[in-house]
Amino acid sequence: MKITDVETFRIAVPLKKPFKTALRTVSIAESVVVKMTIENQIICWGEAPPTVVITGESAESIDAAIHNVLKPFLIGKNLLNFEAILQDMNLLLIHNSSAKAAVDMAVYDGISQYCGMPLYQFLGGYRNQLETDYTVSVNSPKEMAEDAERYIAEGFQVLKIKVGKDSIYKDIERIKEIRRRIGKDIKIRLDANQGWSVKEAIFAIRKMEDIGFGIELIEQPVHKDDIEGLKAVTDAVETLIMADESVFTEKQAESTGQRKSMHLQRLAE
Structure with a gap:
């Protein structure tokens, strides 16, 4: 061999x-x-x-x-x-x-x-199928909603929406228009690709929670090196926060995982 x-x-x-x-x-x-x-x-x-x-x-x-x-x-x-x-x-x-x-x-x-x-x-798995999402790239709210509607028509039931390119208010408009076009049953995930500051992320996510957009999770809202900022966002909102660009090694995964565990422990208390 x-x-x-x-x-x-x-x-x-x-x-x-x-x-x-x-x-x-x-x-x-x-x-x-x-x-x-x-x-x-x-x-x-x-x-x-x-x-x-x-x-x-x-x-x-x-x-x-x-x-x-x-x-x-x-x-x-x-x-x-x-x-x-x-x-x-x-x-x-x-x-x-x-x-x-x-x-x-x-x-x-x-x-x-x-x-x-x-x-x-x-690798020890037993499922031979998995469901993937389809990514909607950043454009105007109208174009993103049209793209989302088309992907749902093609059979996708989970969408990952790219945000963070410009104004957080524009991002909120984008999700609002997408939800209006695809309804509330489709899962939506957001990916800001490090595009928000900590304050912007907390404001935007809380606003989306108040409106009731039903976001499943939000990926990498802040800069990859700002682990404390990532923790601050996680602590301040109810929506699940996912690290992406922040995690390239096992050590980085352990570091972000420890912060998440501390957050979950505080919620339990």
């Missing part, structure tokens, strides 16, 4: 309409694809989209990290030692999370193929 080759290639798919968030506008969806070959001709696949504004990685840097650092390390390794491979890979290369994620996917794809199991079963 030795790894014999690691290759990459890029794909770029033009979008029907630009995808807009508080951090960026994307017209072409790009990915770096990893093809890993095992000696018994198992072909494994992984993928990583370059998101410079979030991870700091471009397609070029992902390619370079894989070819110059990870590929020489991986060639000749026994895939059955996949846990050691993944641990050593993290020690070999700090940061570069997208490059490592693409290789990580290929490793798990290969080991699950070798075991003759779909990956979800190899």
Whole structure:
């Protein structure tokens, strides 16, 4: 089960309409694809989209990290030692999370193929289906409501609404118009992509709670490094707050998790 080759290639798919968030506008969806070959001709696949504004990685840097650092390390390794491979890979290369994620996917794809199991079963799961949301990018309230209505017509029952690009009052208008068009039964999640200040987040979320928008959760309302601010927002509102860009490592997950536990303990008291 030795790894014999690691290759990459890029794909770029033009979008029907630009995808807009508080951090960026994307017209072409790009990915770096990893093809890993095992000696018994198992072909494994992984993928990583370059998101410079979030991870700091471009397609070029992902390619370079894989070819110059990870590929020489991986060639000749026994895939059955996949846990050691993944641990050593993290020690070999700090940061570069997208490059490592693409290789990580290929490793798990290969080991699950070798075991003759779909990956979800190899990992101990029992559900072979899951429900995903559809993201509504930032535009005018009218255009976002029309997009939301179209996605619901296509069968989606959960929407993730991008906010945080401009005024919080405009964001409230956006959600109000979307709710008016799709009704109250569809789940709505918001993603501010770090676009609000702490005060703006607390004001906007409380306002949405008072209006009764029924928001399931709000993702990364404040800057990724402002963990205390994230905690302050969590403490001040009833809506669930989710960290995204704030969590790249286990240590960061533990840190945000500790703050959330403290918040839940206070609520229980």
